[in-house]
Amino acid sequence: MKLVFLLLLSLPCLGLGNTQISSIFSFGNSYTDTGNLLALGSMNQTQGPVVSDFPPYGMNFFHEPTGRFCDGRLIIDFIAQAFNLPLLPPYLAHNGSYQNGANFAVSGTTGLDLSFFVERNASNPFFLNTTLDVQLEWFMELKPQLCTSFEDCRIFFRKSLFIVGEFGINDFSVAFMAGKTLAEVRSYVPYLVKTIEKAVEKLIKEGALTIVVSENVPFGCLPSVLSLYPSSNEKDYDPQTGCLIKYNELSLYQNKLLRKAVTWLRWRYPHVRLIIGEYYRPMTEFVKYPKQFGFTETPLQVCCGGGGQYNFNIIQGCGMPGVNACQNPSTYVYWDGPHLTEAAYHYIADGWLRGPYADLPILTAVTDISQSQQMWSNM
Numbered sequence: 001m002k003l004v005f006l007l008l009l010s011l012p013c014l015g016l017g018n019t020q021i022s023s024i025f026s027f028g029n030s031y032t033d034t035g036n037l038l039a040l041g042s043m044n045q046t047q048g049p050v051v052s053d054f055p056p057y058g059m060n061f062f063h064e065p066t067g068r069f070c071d072g073r074l075i076i077d078f079i080a081q082a083f084n085l086p087l088l089p090p091y092l093a094h095n096g097s098y099q100n101g102a103n104f105a106v107s108g109t110t111g112l113d114l115s116f117f118v119e120r121n122a123s124n125p126f127f128l129n130t131t132l133d134v135q136l137e138w139f140m141e142l143k144p145q146l147c148t149s150f151e152d153c154r155i156f157f158r159k160s161l162f163i164v165g166e167f168g169i170n171d172f173s174v175a176f177m178a179g180k181t182l183a184e185v186r187s188y189v190p191y192l193v194k195t196i197e198k199a200v201e202k203l204i205k206e207g208a209l210t211i212v213v214s215e216n217v218p219f220g221c222l223p224s225v226l227s228l229y230p231s232s233n234e235k236d237y238d239p240q241t242g243c244l245i246k247y248n249e250l251s252l253y254q255n256k257l258l259r260k261a262v263t264w265l266r267w268r269y270p271h272v273r274l275i276i277g278e279y280y281r282p283m284t285e286f287v288k289y290p291k292q293f294g295f296t297e298t299p300l301q302v303c304c305g306g307g308g309q310y311n312f313n314i315i316q317g318c319g320m321p322g323v324n325a326c327q328n329p330s331t332y333v334y335w336d337g338p339h340l341t342e343a344a345y346h347y348i349a350d351g352w353l354r355g356p357y358a359d360l361p362i363l364t365a366v367t368d369i370s371q372s373q374q375m376w377s378n379m
Contacts, residue, residue: 021083021161021210021366023101023146024076027135027199028165028214030107030339032076035067035090037107040130051319052107056304059325060342067093069107071303071329072342075277076103076163078349079362083161091138098145101160104138106130110174111167111192120188122178132167132199143206157207161362164200166279168192168216168254169338172247176229182246189254197261200274204265210273210365212352213262215255217279220247221287223302223310224337241287242300248284255280273365278357282348283340286333293347296331303332303341312337 026032041050050067051057057065060072067090068074077087080101088103089096109130110117117123147153171192175185200211219225221243231237231244238245259276266274290299297303304325306316316323318336326332330343340348351357355364 021085021159023099023156023160024080024083024085024088024163025101025139025160026076026088026103026105026163026165027132027139028105028163029109029167029170030069030105031169031214031217032074032103032105032163032165033067033069033090033107034074034076034088034103034105036092036103036105036130038067039090039093040106040128050107051317054319056325057319060329065319067107069336069339070342070345071325071335073345074342075345075349075352076105076165078346079161079163079353082349082353091142098142102139102142104135105165106135108170109135109167110170111195112171112188113195116188116191117174117178120175120180120184122175122180122184124174124177127174132164132195136199136202154207158209160208160210161366162203162208162211163277164196164203164211164213166214166216167196168251169219169222172219172250182250186250186253189250190257193254193257193261196258197265200262200265201269204269204272208272210275210362212275212277212358212362213258214277215258215279216251218243218248218283219251220244220249221283221300222338223300223305223312223334224314226300227308227310227312227337228314241284243284243287251280273360275352275358275360275362275365277348277352278359279348282351282357283333283344286344286347290333294330294343295333297326299333301332302334302337303329304336310337 038050038053052067052069053065055065080087085100088101091102091104108128111132113131113133114123114127114129147156172185200213203211225247236244262274262276286293286295287299300310302311304318305311306313306323329341332341333344335341348357353362355361
């Protein structure tokens with residue numbers, strides 16, 4: 001059956017009584033970062049240049065680099081626009097008001113802390129101390145600027161949307177770069193999911209009512225992974241997608257545990273709307289049925305890259321001198337190797353907002369919260 005999707009250009013501001021979404025707070029990595037890594041580079045002169053600060057990054061919509069690892073907007077941008085909110089400012093590079101939200105995501109971030117990898121001899125000198133726990137600390141630092149009492153915060157955060165972004169890509173990458181086996185990396189997954197679960201629970205205790213918990217991507221479908229960890233055995237590749245099976249199974253394992261954790265949190269906090277934002281299903285569908293989404297190029301090919309089987313070259317990547325982008329990124333699934341194009345993010349964002357890429361679409365969750373609170377206010 002042909003898949004039909006409505007591209008979300010902009011939804012009108014949602015009139016949901018006292019629960020209209022008026023702010024968004026986001027935690028994550030390069031799938032969500034809107035400029036925090038650039039700010040870190042400016043604050044830490046020992047860090048080399050960030051490629052997302054150079055063309056052709058940002059060639060669409062912004063028409064200049066913004067720190068986003070994309071040709072244009074990310075999922076978080078489309079969601080902000082859906083609620084008629086300003087695009088989320090990066091927390092480390094913004095001197096203005098945060099009344100409409102803040103983005104704490106930093107490219108290269110892991111969910112697990114540095115100590116976890118050090119204890120397992122799996123760290124590297126490029127590790128960023130911007131993990132999920134650190135981002136939560138930044139949120140707590142910001143909190144006094146948003147509200148001054150428990151009741152004020154409860155009122156403020158019930159009108160907020162929280163997004164705990166994709167964690168896993170960098171946790172896996174750090175471990176594999178350190179030479180860890182697939183079995184060893186798999187053993188890290190329960191710790192990663194527990195870290196995400198604790199972070200979500202902390203936000204709930206701070207008053208959050210609507211939270212998106214993002215699952216992991218199909219790691220074995222990333223052109224960067226396919227290029228860095230190729231196999232000479234054809235049986236290691238999914239015949240339908242061309243993705244590496246064992247790495248996708250690792251992502252599926254994480255997503256299975258994550259759904260169990262969310263189920264437990266829903267049971268413990270029934271008043272909270274917990275949404276699982278899917279990456280695995282849409283990204284594998286893009287690869288299986290590219291033309292049904294308007295992707296006319298080979299789906300595992302990178303739009304902006306330095307050559308090779310998948311047009312990905314870690315030595316000569318997007319943003320480096322002499323590396324050019326394709327003429328029409330909207331016909332590609334992947335932008336630069338691990339990251340998607342604006343067109344692909346657009347489909348996923350719409351799937352999170354309306355379905356089918358969320359087990360509780362964001363718009364449904366917001367409406368449910370509105371009706372529930374309206375009932376209590378009338379009692």
